Amino acid sequence: MARGGGRGETSRLDESDVRVRPGKGTRPRSKRRPEHADATAAMVVGVDRGRWTCAPDDDPTRRVVAMRARELGRTPVVVGDRVGLVGDVSGGEDALARIVRVAERSSVLRRTADDTDPYERVVVANASHLVIVTALADPTPRTGFVDRALVAAYAGGLEPVLCLTKADLADPAEFAADYAALDLAVVVTRADQDPTALREVVAGRVSALIGHSGVGKSTLVNALVPDADRAVGEVSGVGKGRHTSTSAVALALPDHSGDGAERSSTRVGGWVVDTPGIRSFGLAHIAPDDVVAAFGDLAAAIEECPRGCGHLGPPADPECALDAEVAAGRLSLARLDALRRVLTALRTPAWET
Ligand SMILES: Nc1nc2c(ncn2[C@@H]2O[C@H](COP(=O)(O)OP(=O)(O)OP(=O)(O)O)[C@@H](O)[C@H]2O)c(=O)[nH]1
């Protein structure tokens, strides 16, 4: 399921503190895995100044604050990471546990400050879906942002979902049509109606939500997570909103499995990771092949492309094998056009989107 920066290589691709040279893999750090057979399995739900807040699998409604065990060195630990905890995992007021293990990641959502930033930063690990939130109006939707988010999702092993908000202000048909050929789930929401379709997307899994300021992401998060209390319409950087508006946090969805009495008080119905800090994605470290690889059937086709093919077709890539796929009737032109528009985002600086 993991694609691109997925399983098996993520442990060496995710170093947030280390300079990453494009095109040259960093050496895998020798993993000293301490024998903490009794470690408590948990998921990281928040990070704040050297303290990680974790939700143990045996009771994900409990919150355990932990530090990183010294033997992990500077191994990055981010929201969504699956960790092993030892020490005081009671979750009591002054309790402090230690993270002794970080599992390999099945997906990574990365951001950089901009495309020239030499640092890659993983902000969310192990999310299966990336919900790209865009308003249909107020603010005007930007395909550039969506395309860059799609690249980040495909390359990081997340399944993208397009969430079009403020449907009371504009018709979603035209904007959605731009993406229809990508086989991507599109959900449409408006604040005066329950986001039922989105609930179904996020139920029982870990999803990351991203979107520009003002698109209505907090409104959605509050609808999905009744006690989330995300500040709506607050200007970032002012008062109480400031702290909550900068770092990713995983919020537990109510558990709707089983009915009534059967429902357990120690279960959650999935997680949504709100990412207020992410406004853009640095794509400098992503190759066109990483994106195409996310489209299973096309991965084999591009093996016929010349070396270094950017898959954009003529004039940039006149010998791209994807054109032959269209000619042979194995790929629709609409799908190829949509894919190429996303690939173009790789070549477009963030400030032009
Ligand atoms: N007309 C309309 N307005 C909406 C809808 N959803 C949210 N809004 C309004 O849009 C504004 C921004 O909504 P937020 O939920 O704060 O948006 P956000 O994306 O979280 O923005 P930040 O808090 O800046 O990150 C608020 O004034 C909301 O009331 C909608 O479906 N329709």
Ligand SMILES: [Zn+2]
């Ligand atoms: Zn090609």
